[in-house]
Amino acid sequence: MFKQILLAALMTFGLFSQASAAAKGPYELVADTTQELVKVIEEARSYVDKDPERFTSEVRRIMDDVVDFQSFARGIMGKYGSRGYYESLKTDAERAQFRERVIRFTDSFKDGLINTYSKGLLGFNGNRIEVLPLEDDVDLSGNVGVRQDIYGERAKPYQLVYSVRKDSNGMWKLRNVIIEGVNLGRIFSSQFNAALKQYDGDVDKVIDNWIVVPKEVMEKAAE
Numbered sequence: 001m002f003k004q005i006l007l008a009a010l011m012t013f014g015l016f017s018q019a020s021a022a023a024k025g026p027y028e029l030v031a032d033t034t035q036e037l038v039k040v041i042e043e044a045r046s047y048v049d050k051d052p053e054r055f056t057s058e059v060r061r062i063m064d065d066v067v068d069f070q071s072f073a074r075g076i077m078g079k080y081g082s083r084g085y086y087e088s089l090k091t092d093a094e095r096a097q098f099r100e101r102v103i104r105f106t107d108s109f110k111d112g113l114i115n116t117y118s119k120g121l122l123g124f125n126g127n128r129i130e131v132l133p134l135e136d137d138v139d140l141s142g143n144v145g146v147r148q149d150i151y152g153e154r155a156k157p158y159q160l161v162y163s164v165r166k167d168s169n170g171m172w173k174l175r176n177v178i179i180e181g182v183n184l185g186r187i188f189s190s191q192f193n194a195a196l197k198q199y200d201g202d203v204d205k206v207i208d209n210w211i212v213v214p215k216e217v218m219e220k221a222a223e
Contacts, residue, residue: 026164026172030146031131060114068165068173073106075176076188080203081105105207109188112212130157140166143175 040058048055063069074081081102089095128151138144143165149157163176176185192206199205 025134025140026144026146026162027131027134030148030162030164056114063110063114068167068175069110070102070106071173071175072185073109074102075185076109076192077102077105077203078189078192101203101207105210108207108210109212112210145178 044055044058079085080098086095086098089098130149130151132147132149134144134146143163145161145163148160148162150160151157158180160180161178162174163178164172165175167173176183178184192210195206195209196203199209
């Protein structure tokens, strides 16, 4: 069941629309998207066997618009993606290298995430999903957590919390997700740090050899 919960989270990543992002608040955005994802999955079942690339392309197109991949990726990179580290660099060449690394890692992270999980999105089997309203005094000036409960074979629902935040253009965008207390951003950060040790601190090798952590690792972390 956890695999289905993970896939549902990633599907919600991919099904926000730019138009609604500008007009709706965090709760409305997640709630409306939850309804839309069921429709998209059902439509994909009619063509995905013959044209799987169409589905992957749709996921990519929509996610490009609504997930703040660069912010997500820079958080995973830790110090090597931070503003403080960038401002500490002394030369234009070092700063150019920093920017190039951020762009390369963002592209690699996004491609890996989309390509790995788009193939498994149809594993969602129509479980009941409920999005909980925000509290009246929630602060909308920073990160906002929107809780989603997914009901399965156990009495207690699986709990997901989506972290959304307005970007510089005032658009609500997804930055992270916590599944049953497991922070996916932290999992990816741990993977990045482990790779740094493996490659003796060579950031370029980490980026060149990056692969999205297998679903099995996330599932084990949530046990």
